[in-house]
Ligand SMILES: NC(=O)C1=CN([C@@H]2O[C@H](COP(=O)(O)OP(=O)(O)OC[C@H]3O[C@@H](n4cnc5c(N)ncnc54)[C@H](O)[C@@H]3O)[C@@H](O)[C@H]2O)C=CC1
């Protein structure tokens with residue numbers, strides 16, 4: 001049995017809770033909401049009709065009164081510093097989807113130190129992208145180049161800096177609005193470039209991974225493509241991910257990446 005604390009009850013968090021409720025070896029015991037949103041989250045949680053709802057609070061309860069075996073972040077970049085860092089220091093293993101947060105100078109080092117202090121591990125999930133196992137293995141042999149293109153329907157870029165250069169609602173053809181490093185992409189597009197950061201951290205790093213971001217009115221899915229070249233050979237991956245109805249920025253596969261990571265914690269054989 002694994003007692004889970006989840007940070008964030010948005011599109012991913014809610015879908016993960018619904019997916020794991022039938023797994024008796026996973027028990028959601030704590031749910032962390034943004035400050036001021038505890039009662040709102042409790043009310044939304046009630047609609048799920050869980051037999052044993054988790055404790056909802058603004059920060060993780062780490063005093064042992066509500067023990068946790070694993071913390072899962074489904075909230076956004078700010079949650080890493082706020083909740084994941086102290087959880088690691090306390091020795092709790094953490095799994096993350098907001099990988100782009102590690103592009104912030106010093107945060108990766110702080111997380112590494114916290115995990116070392118707590119003698120625990122931080123697991124960066126593959127989220128909406130596939131092939132991370134192959135890319136991370138290829139890195140050991142030596143990588144020369146990783147190039148990533150993220151293409152989403154215009155609605156998937158709402159609320160991002162893409163709006164500064166494009167009239168997203170009026171777009172009639174695909175437009176490239178960002179070309180640069182994975183580090184810059186992750187910082188400028190915190191809700192849209194976590195995949196770029198994941199590829200970078202698995203591969204040749206945030207400053208050497210090249211990224212192009214495209215708003216395309218011709219597509220209805222979130223399309224992630226990358227190619228990598230190195231001593232191992234070459235690889236090319238295209239993911240055509242269905243967006244979540246509750247958040248078109250987010251591919252549904254991200255939910256299942258979290259569910260897989262949690263289920264693997266209670267399985268005897270993992271794949
Ligand atoms: N690795 C990957 O492939 C992907 C990663 N993501 C990451 O996952 C995050 C969540 O995605 P969605 O669920 O679709 O977003 P969402 O906006 O639907 O939900 C996020 C929820 O987290 C809550 N939240 C925000 N900051 C918080 C904090 N500091 N403490 C507690 N709760 C907090 C918000 O109130 C909201 O309810 C995104 O911001 C992005 O960083 C999203 C898609 C793919």
Ligand SMILES: O=C([O-])CC(=O)C(=O)O
Pocket residue numbers: 128190191192193194195196222241249250251252254
């Ligand atoms: O869910 C997706 O398609 C990818 C995404 O938003 C991200 O990389 O942050």
